[in-house]
Every structure is written in structure tokens, then in C-alpha cells.
Amino acid sequence: MANAVHHEENHDLKKQIWKTFWILFGITLLDIALYFLMPQSLGRNLIFVVLGILKAVYIVGIFMHLKFEKLNLILIIVLPMAFILFFVWLMFYEGGKWSAM
Amino acid sequence: MSTETLVQPHAETENTHMWSGGKSPFNVSYGKLMMWIFLLSDAFTFASLLVAYGTLRFSFSGNVETPWPLPDMVFNHFPFFHHMHMPLFFVSLMTFILIFSSVTMVLAVEAGHRNSKKEVEKYMLLTIIGGLAFLGCQAWEWTQFIGDGGRLFSNNFGLTEQGIQKGLATKLFGHIEWVEEDRMSGAIPFASFFFVVTGFHGFHVFSGVVLNVIIYLNVIKGTYERRGHYEMVEKVGLYWHFVDLVWVFVFTFFYLI
Numbered sequence: 001m002a003n004a005v006h007h008e009e010n011h012d013l014k015k016q017i018w019k020t021f022w023i024l025f026g027i028t029l030l031d032i033a034l035y036f037l038m039p040q041s042l043g044r045n046l047i048f049v050v051l052g053i054l055k056a057v058y059i060v061g062i063f064m065h066l067k068f069e070k071l072n073l074i075l076i077i078v079l080p081m082a083f084i085l086f087f088v089w090l091m092f093y094e095g096g097k098w099s100a101m
Numbered sequence: 102m103s104t105e106t107l108v109q110p111h112a113e114t115e116n117t118h119m120w121s122g123g124k125s126p127f128n129v130s131y132g133k134l135m136m137w138i139f140l141l142s143d144a145f146t147f148a149s150l151l152v153a154y155g156t157l158r159f160s161f162s163g164n165v166e167t168p169w170p171l172p173d174m175v176f177n178h179f180p181f182f183h184h185m186h187m188p189l190f191f192v193s194l195m196t197f198i199l200i201f202s203s204v205t206m207v208l209a210v211e212a213g214h215r216n217s218k219k220e221v222e223k224y225m226l227l228t229i230i231g232g233l234a235f236l237g238c239q240a241w242e243w244t245q246f247i248g249d250g251g252r253l254f255s256n257n258f259g260l261t262e263q264g265i266q267k268g269l270a271t272k273l274f275g276h277i278e279w280v281e282e283d284r285m286s287g288a289i290p291f292a293s294f295f296f297v298v299t300g301f302h303g304f305h306v307f308s309g310v311v312l313n314v315i316i317y318l319n320v321i322k323g324t325y326e327r328r329g330h331y332e333m334v335e336k337v338g339l340y341w342h343f344v345d346l347v348w349v350f351v352f353t354f355f356y357l358i
Binding site: 010013014017018020021024025028031032035036045048049051052055056059060062063064069070072073076077080081084087088091092094095096098099100 | 126127128129134137138141144145148151152153155156157158159160161162163164188189193196197200201203204206207208211214215273338339342343345346349350352353357358
């Protein structure tokens with residue numbers, strides 16, 4: 001009985017892994033489609049960054065199993081990266097100002 | 102053994118608070134926690150490289166003397182299709198290879214939870230093959246880039262007016278071949294960042310493959326079967342997924358944007 005339950009769990013886990021793979025595959029295909037179909041603009045770049053972050057969430061959350069860890073661990077990984085995102089935005093903005101100099 | 106004897110006395114003294122010692126407040130083993138912390142610090146390194154890349158790239162917007170090269174006019178090669186304009190195709194292939202090897206890695210971890218030695222072996226081998234395929238692709242990409250005139254401190258990927266017209270007139274899968282007058286010196290950081298960032302990432306992939314091979318050999322030898330758990334596969338798996346994660350952002354910032 002216990003063995004059967006264990007087996008069921010593994011089956012679910014495998015299904016989840018393949019589901020995540022197809023999601024990542026789909027997002028990447030969407031990236032490629034947008035690249036060819038949409039003219040280059042700030043909006044398109046923002047979409048690419050958002051899709052990139054979405055892919056990161058799936059890789060870190062499901063593949064690296066962070067979603068199922070304790071909140072403590074999730075916070076020590078995610079919080080510093082959130083500050084990095086702010087830094088990225090800040091420096092890109094700064095770089096744009098340099099071009100006008 | 103030694104950790105158990107260290108932990109025992111604490112466990113006996115009524116220690117229910119999560120931070121009062123004797124147990125991991127993060128509910129993961131020491132090795133896994135340290136791998137996470139290492140990956141966080143490595144993420145900072147890559148983030149700083151990408152921040153520097155983005156800042157300098159933005160600072161070149163509107164620069165006509167040494168323009169920032171257009172990625173789809175530089176990375177438009179595909180093996181066996183000479184002079185065919187196929188931007189993004191090759192790096193997309195590389196992305197799919199890396200995502201797929203990430204999946205085989207996580208399947209190896211899953212098989213490890215069931216202590217299924219045969220399956221761990223199979224999936225680890227597939228992961229190693231995926232990693233080697235990616236490295237091969239990267240070597241080809243670098244060869245094209247250097248052959249086209251990309252150097253660490255110079256490149257000729259800037260397009261003149263004539264080159265821009267030629268690029269605009271070229272359709273997807275169309276024939277494209279540059280002549281001397283089409284190109285001029287492009288922004289120097291473009292090629293520098295290409296070499297440094299993809300090189301640093303490629304070095305991570307290489308290290309990952311080496312680690313995977315070591316773990317794979319240990320799995321075959323039965324080291325983890327004797328130990329009773331496959332946690333080493335999980336640790337090296339974390340590293341491997343991180344390499345995939347970094348590539349997602351290299352792909353976004355270098356090729357898509």
C-alpha cells in the first residue's frame with residue numbers, strides 16, 4: 001500500500017517535470033516568434049525581459065525545487081535577486097543618459 | 102558519523118526554536134545550503150557582467166561613429182547553410198539543447214530519490230551528452246564570430262549606410278555576404294562582452310560537465326548506492342540548472358534584445 005502511494009507521487013513528479021519542460025519550450029518559441037514578427041521597440045524588449053524572468057521562475061522553482069523549500073531559504077535567494085533587478089533597471093537608465101552626453 | 106555525535110547533545114536539550122541551533126533552520130543539508138549560497142554569489146557575478154553590458158549598450162544608442170552592431174546581422178549563421186541569413190536559429194537550437202539537458206538532470210535527481218541506480222546512470226549520461234553538445238555549438242559560434250572579424254578589443258560589425266541598406270533588403274533565409282564597404286568598426290565593448298560573457302558561461306558549462314562526469318562515475322561505481330542516498334546528484338543538479346538559468350538571460354540580452 002505504502003509502495004503504491006510512493007509510486008503515485010513519483011508519477012506526479014515526472015508529469016510536473018515534463019509539464020515544466022513544455023512550458024519553457026513554449027516560452028522560448030514565443031520569444032522567437034516575437035523576435036521575427038514584432039518590430040524592435042522598448043515594449044518588445046520589456047516583453048523579452050518579462051518572459052526571461054518567467055523562465056527563471058520555472059527553472060528555479062520547479063527544476064531547482066526552491067518552490068518546495070522552506071520560506072527562509074526562498075527568501076535568502078529571491079530577495080537579493082530582487083535588489084539586483086532594481087540595480088539592472090537603474091544602470092540601464094544611467095547608460096541611456098550617457099549616450100546623450 | 103561525526104556530525105551525528107555533534108548534533109546529539111543539542112537535540113537532547115529542549116531546543117524547539119528554529120534558530121537555537123542543533124538543526125538547520127532551512128531544513129536542507131549543509132552541502133545543499135552552501136551550493137545555494139555559492140550559486141547566489143555566482144548569480145551576482147553574472148548579473149554584474151550583464152549590468153555592465155546593458156549600461157554600455159544603452160550608452161551607445163544613437164552613436165554613428167562606432168555604432169553598436171545589430172545582433173541579427175552578426176549572429177545569422179547556421180552550420181551547412183553558408184551565407185544564408187538565419188538570425189537566432191542557431192542560438193535557439195543551443196537554448197533547446199540546454200533546456201533539454203536540464204530536464205534530463207532533474208529526471209536523474211528524481212530517479213535518485215527512488216534509489217534507481219540504472220535510471221540515474223541513464224539520465225546523467227544524457228545530461229553529459231547535452232552539455233558536450235552545447236559546448237560544441239559554442240565552439241562553432243566562436244569560430245564564426247572570430248572568422249567574421251570579431252576580436253577582443255576590435256570588431257568590424259558596424260554597418261555603413263550601404264551595409265544597413267543591404268541588411269534591410271535581405272529576407273529571412275536570403276543570401277547575404279558582406280563586402281569591405283558594407284562594414285566599419287563597431288562599438289568595441291560589443292565583441293569584448295561577447296567573448297567575456299559567453300566565455301564565462303561556457304566555462305561554467307565546461308565545469309558542470311566535468312562535475313557531472315565525476316558524479317556519473319561515482320554512480321556507476323555504486324558510491325551513492327552504498328551511501329543510501331543520491332544527494333550529490335541533487336547538488337550537482339542545482340549547479341547544472343543554474344548554468345541553464347544564466348543562459349536564459351544571455352540569450353535574452355545578447356541575442357533577442
